[in-house]
Amino acid sequence: MKLLITGGAGFIGSNFVIYMLQQHPDHQIVNVDALTYAGNLENLKSVENHPNYTFVKADITDVPAMDALVGDGVDVVVNFAAESHVDRSILEPDVFVKTNVLGTQVLLDAAKKHNVKKFVQVSTDEVYGTLGATGLFTEETPLTPNSPYSASKAGGDLLVRAYHETFGLPVNITRCSNNYGPYQFPEKLIPLMISRALADGALPVYGDGLNIRDWLYVEDHCSAIDLVIHKGVLGEVYNIGGNNERTNVHIVKTILQELGKPESLITYVQDRPGHDRRYGIDPTKIMTELGWKPKHTFETGIKETIRWYLNHKDWWTRIQSGEYQKYAEKQYGSR
Numbered sequence: 442m443k444l445l446i447t448g449g450a451g452f453i454g455s456n457f458v459i460y461m462l463q464q465h466p467d468h469q470i471v472n473v474d475a476l477t478y479a480g481n482l483e484n485l486k487s488v489e490n491h492p493n494y495t496f497v498k499a500d501i502t503d504v505p506a507m508d509a510l511v512g513d514g515v516d517v518v519v520n521f522a523a524e525s526h527v528d529r530s531i532l533e534p535d536v537f538v539k540t541n542v543l544g545t546q547v548l549l550d551a552a553k554k555h556n557v558k559k560f561v562q563v564s565t566d567e568v569y570g571t572l573g574a575t576g577l578f579t580e581e582t583p584l585t586p587n588s589p590y591s592a593s594k595a596g597g598d599l600l601v602r603a604y605h606e607t608f609g610l611p612v613n614i615t616r617c618s619n620n621y622g623p624y625q626f627p628e629k630l631i632p633l634m635i636s637r638a639l640a641d642g643a644l645p646v647y648g649d650g651l652n653i654r655d656w657l658y659v660e661d662h663c664s665a666i667d668l669v670i671h672k673g674v675l676g677e678v679y680n681i682g683g684n685n686e687r688t689n690v691h692i693v694k695t696i697l698q699e700l701g702k703p704e705s706l707i708t709y710v711q712d713r714p715g716h717d718r719r720y721g722i723d724p725t726k727i728m729t730e731l732g733w734k735p736k737h738t739f740e741t742g743i744k745e746t747i748r749w750y751l752n753h754k755d756w757w758t759r760i761q762s763g764e765y766q767k768y769a770e771k772q773y774g775s776r
């Protein structure tokens with residue numbers, strides 16, 4: 442089986458490439474990534490010489506490039522490539538629409554033209570909008586995205602759905618909750634707080650810190666996508682999550698405790714505009730229909746993750762320069 446993984450140099454994509462080469466050493470993996478600020482080939486050092494792995498630098502909005510890649514015998518396209526950070530989408534929505542909507546459509550066209558066996562769209566629970574104090578997102582929850590990021594992901598998802606309904610393209614859409622683990626870019630909550638706490642810097646918690654996210658260790662997301670590729674029923678959506686709802690301030694306090702740093706580092710700052718209050722995934726469908734089960738609890742996963750960041754300081758300090766620095770200045774000012 443030949444898989445085209447888009448965005449495989451990012452956080453989840455690189456974990457997925459490594460996972461798949463371990464689980465299915467006979468699968469051929471082509472990783473296409475534009476290497477934006479979030480793409481980092483260092484993540485893939487351990488597999489760069491694997492005989493069944495190749496990397497191609499290209500943009501998913503590039504029609505001839507995607508046509509050539511998909512046309513070269515690809516069986517399955519797995520689309521991770523995206524602009525992924527909500528705060529950036531508030532500062533600069535245009536690139537989110539370009540990559541997450543137009544890029545998805547370009548890939549869908551290539552997949553249709555070359556009759557791929559499956560197109561897997563890696564999406565997010567954020568397309569469902571926000572929950573109140575009770576209830577969970579199911580696959581039937583209406584899409585009511587609230588940020589430019591989630592709206593652009595919903596746009597991509599709707600095109601995937603439309604290519605299935607209109608052209609019969611064999612597709613699956615997965616919608617996972619917040620991921621954490623190795624190689625997550627240090628703009629996202631958990632690695633940001635770890636790196637700032639280690640530098641004894643202020644930890645910027647938005648609003649009252651009581652917004653809730655449902656956390657999943659990245660390897661468990663990878664195993665779910667692997668199952669969807671091999672067993673997912675064509676045309677179906679699968680929600681992915683491990684029932685690990687936590688408030689943001691709980692996460693930050695856990696990190697401080699693990700690192701032996703004081704809670705006085707917590708600094709409550711202005712809330713994110715349109716900040717979704719609560720996410721919670723109902724994973725019943727993927728668990729009962731495909732037999733998926735997460736391996737990590739939040740308590741073990743967060744400890745492993747903190748240990749990883751402590752042991753890979755070089756990886757994230759190198760990132761905290763250049764392009765990221767410009768964004769950080771816009772987002773955090775001189776703090």
Ligand code: NAD
Pocket residue numbers: 447448449450451452453454473474475476477478479480481499500501502520521522523524525526540544563564565566594616617618619620621626
């Ligand atoms: P990331 O930002 O770490 O990585 C995105 C990757 O896509 C980078 O390597 C980047 O270079 C590449 N990319 C961006 N634009 C591109 C383009 N135009 N052409 C080719 N490559 C491009 O993101 P992530 O956190 O790894 O998320 C991966 C996917 O999973 C995204 O589609 C995201 O919406 C989805 N998702 C993420 C989470 C999460 O918690 N991080 C949860 C659910 C779903």
Ligand code: TDX
Pocket residue numbers: 525526527528564565566567618619620628629630631633645646647652653654689713
């Ligand atoms: O400095 C911060 N302070 C803070 O309080 C940051 C960066 C975040 N937060 C809050 C906002 C959110 O409630 O923490 C929560 C998590 O924030 P992010 O790490 O930015 O993630 P989120 O906005 O929930 O989106 C993530 O999960 C779903 C990914 O970035 C998306 O790509 C994915 O679809």
